[in-house]
Amino acid sequence: MQVSETLNEGLKRGYQITVPAGDIDAKVNAKLVEAQPEVELKGFRKGKVPMAMLKKQFGRQIMGEVIQESIDGAVQEHFQESGDRPAMQPKIEMINQENWSDGDDIVVALTYEALPDVPDVDFGGVKIEKLTVEPAEADVDEALEGLSKNAQTFEPKEDGVAENGDQVVIDFVGKVDGEAFEGGAAEDYPLVLGSKSFIPGFEEQLVGTKEGEEKAVEVNFPEEYQAAHLAGKTAVFDCTVKEVKKPAEAKIDDEMAKSFGVESLEALKTQIKERLSAEYAGAARQVVKRQLLDQLDSLVTFDLPPALVEAEANQIAHQLWHEENPDVQGHDHPTIEPTEEHRNLAARRVRLGLLLAELGQKEGVEVTDAEMTQAIMTQARQYPGQEREFFEFIQKNAQAQQQLRAPLFEDKVIDLVLDRAEVTEKPVSKAELQAEVEKLEEA
Known part of the structure; x- marks a missing residue:
């Protein structure tokens, strides 16, 4: 040769x-x-x-x-x-x-x-400020209030006149052009007025009705309604109001806790504190990661493969375009040209990706089978009832496996760098942590 x-x-x-x-x-x-x-x-x-x-x-x-x-x-x-x-x-x-x-x-x-030679980096000069937040009693109380609303119960209303926030128990039959349509009827249906759970205009027409009253509710199905045979049609629902109930006073007590599968209110508070601590730690982790990546980006300089940067810029531009145009599915849209801002962001991502990959390789960082299995299980929970199909898809799709493995690998390398950096802890409030997270989202 x-x-x-x-x-x-x-x-x-x-x-x-x-x-x-x-x-x-x-x-x-x-x-x-x-x-x-x-x-x-x-x-x-x-x-x-x-x-x-x-x-x-x-x-x-x-x-x-x-x-x-x-x-x-x-x-x-x-x-x-x-x-x-x-x-x-x-x-x-x-x-x-x-x-x-x-x-x-x-x-x-x-x-x-060719991939460039990535220079060695002295991580001893990296200084990180780690934000820590302890859940306050007010945070726990706020979460309890939210749970109490989810556990809302209703009781009979004395005057029997329905208002927004009340629950009406109704029988109804929906008709289009005088003919009842499939799926348009129910008996003893509990509907909270103002919940916007029915077609626009339906709930508003039941405000002011009384127990035992019959009401013809006329509505127009939206043009983009999921059932094509009803989209854009005018329908009349013959409703019978069987009961009118008002919200019962929410009680935050042991009984409410039991409705969430917890033995007591104190046990529920403990669960809430643990959940909030995990949420705050996750948010603080994102802030720390951004600090670290910003410093690493300023520490290293090396040539980047132009085609790799351009491919990343195209992907960024395409993703942002779809976020701005959520109604457009697939690739049926005009050609999206990346801007200079997209290319600058792409260059940063490629530079940091190559740096972290090189460091991980030198240090022998690996994602274990157990870690991959856990990641797959976490993702599978987003598809209830289709977990097995999701597992099979991942097993047969190398690209999907890499998409799960990449962030796991990156996080392990980030931890490796943090172990060598100078990290100090700074206690902050929930509001201060939220402000830092919002800065990340705006950047």
């Missing part, structure tokens, strides 16, 4: 690789010899077919296999000898393919962008 350099600009590399015809012919003959004992052709016993006939019968097919194997092997050998690591999929082209014939050398053009 002969290799000659054709391009060396920054991280861009280009090579012309020549695989001698003799090497190719030797590999073809070796494959034919290997296959000969199992080949049986008309007029010849198994294993006795002459080599010349084998070559005539199967040579073209085997030649194609050998050419591909030779190109792959030559490229792999080049990377092993050069030590280069391509930033993205290299471009490989057989430049004499059109006029190549048996007996010719194979000439391949190989171009790629």
